[in-house]
Amino acid sequence: MGTLQHIQHQIAALNDLIKINNDRIAGYQKALEGTQDTGLKTVFEGYIDQSRGYVNELNDHIHVLGGSPTEGTTLSGKFYHAWMDVKSAFSKKDNHSVLADCEYGEDVAKNAYRKALDDKELIWEDDKVVNLLNTHISGLKIAHDAIKALRDSSKQEA
Secondary structure: HHHHHHHHHHHHHHHHHHHHHHHHHHHHHHHHHOOHHHHHHHHHHHHHHHHHHHHHHHHHHHHHOOOOOOOOOOOHHHHHHHHHHHHHHHHHOOHHHHHHHHHHHHHHHHHHHHHHHOOOOOOOOOHHHHHHHHHHHHHHHHHHHHHHHHHHHOOOOO
16 A cells, blocks of 8 residues: 555544544434433533544544545444434433433444554554544543443433
């Protein structure tokens, strides 16, 4: 793979992570609509802000590489959110099901980051990018574990 192809591959991978974060933002916005619990709304807003920060950091690295950041979401994310709309139209959304949906979204985000870091064709030469992606993964893992704990405790309350 030539240098230009290598850079384009890195830009594409970072743009995929932007899309995943945009999916995450959309998912938490749906979660906000699905609960009346002010504590959960605060948690969800925090994770929306977290993903917006991640998008800004990814945008900066794409600019360094000479690329143009994307603004969209993934196709699978669009399908997932459409399915969530249909599902919520036919079922009562309790906090447990909202949190279960959020946990699923966190799994998808963590897996996308892990895939980008493990991609053998993406030789991340810039340690700043590797550190950034690892920092994001750590934040996503913390978010996942917090959402999972909230989900588990909401099941016990039901």
